[in-house]
Amino acid sequence: MFSGLSALLVEDLADGGDAVVVTARTLNAAVPCPACGALTARVHGYHRRTVADVPVDGRQVVVRLRVRRLVCSVLGRGRQTFREQVPTGSLNGLHKYLNQGRADGDRPVTTPCRAARLLLTDPDHLRPKQTALLEKITAACPEMTELANLVRDFAALLTPTRGNDVKLTEWITATRAAALPHLHSFANGLELDRSAVDAGLTLPYHNGRTEGVNTRTKRIMRQMHGRAGFGLLRHRILLR
Known part of the structure; x- marks a missing residue:
């Protein structure tokens, strides 16, 4: 058959x-x-x-x-x-x-993981086919349209600029008014450390270099785990 x-x-x-x-x-x-x-x-x-x-x-x-x-x-x-x-x-x-x-028409347009990736990608970095798919996804229901708008507005805040702290307050208010429970928990997490979040969104300084050193130190420790003492680890960190 x-x-x-x-x-x-x-x-x-x-x-x-x-x-x-x-x-x-x-x-x-x-x-x-x-x-x-x-x-x-x-x-x-x-x-x-x-x-x-x-x-x-x-x-x-x-x-x-x-x-x-x-x-x-x-x-x-x-x-x-x-x-x-x-x-x-x-x-x-x-x-x-x-x-x-x-x-x-009954087949899914795409997978949830791919839809999330399209939503989180800079629109300028999407190919025309991906842009058309994203427009189709966001127009599927009012919740998806609202989610796409909130994601786009929050992405605009990631470039440190004076006044972003006020815009973040407006964004959190709009998020809590939306029928998107998962974003509610994200907004609550931002409020828990609001001073640090405001600093990251408004000041041109960051701790990226410090985090990079920490990551490199942990990588060296994992490479030499059980095969080297503190002296050799110290030389590898200081001389590289």
């Missing part, structure tokens, strides 16, 4: 709540050795492969595939065992089987 699945046997299809889990395996047929071409079906062991597909109805699809490690029947070759290869068309056919009957 599904010619693209001829190399696979679907054993189970489970509803895991947030994910649809498909269990499949290869057939028990003889396959050629990639080194000599001799057919063999003698199993040495099994391996598991996990393939992630695009979401189905908003849920992730995970395909757990079992493949065999086979023993070559010809002795004296450099390779005695090998892992059987699954044709790419079989996995593509499995994906099509899971998504059959779904209209293109």
Whole structure:
């Protein structure tokens, strides 16, 4: 019925709540050795492969595939065992089987991670295709439109300028009035250390160089952990 699945046997299809889990395996047929071409079906062991597909109805699809490690029947070759290869068309056919009957309009436009990256990227650094996708995402609902506006306004505050502390107060007020609970917790965190945040948004000074030295010191410590004493660590830090 599904010619693209001829190399696979679907054993189970489970509803895991947030994910649809498909269990499949290869057939028990003889396959050629990639080194000599001799057919063999003698199993040495099994391996598991996990393939992630695009979401189905908003849920992730995970395909757990079992493949065999086979023993070559010809002795004296450099390779005695090998892992059987699954044709790419079989996995593509499995994906099509899971998504059959779904209209293109029902498919998700993008993933949450990609949407977040587009929202957090400087618009000047986006390609035209990405800009069009971002406009489509932000116009999907009023909450996304409001979220995009708040992210854009906060990004403008990251360039230290006098008066940004007043603009931050206005931004926090607008954020708390929005129906975006996750941004509410972010705004509350800003208020916990408001003096430091105001300094970072209004003054041209920063502790980037100090943080860089700390990072380099920690990297040297991890490289030499258990293999050097304090004297050698001190020389590496001072002489580099």
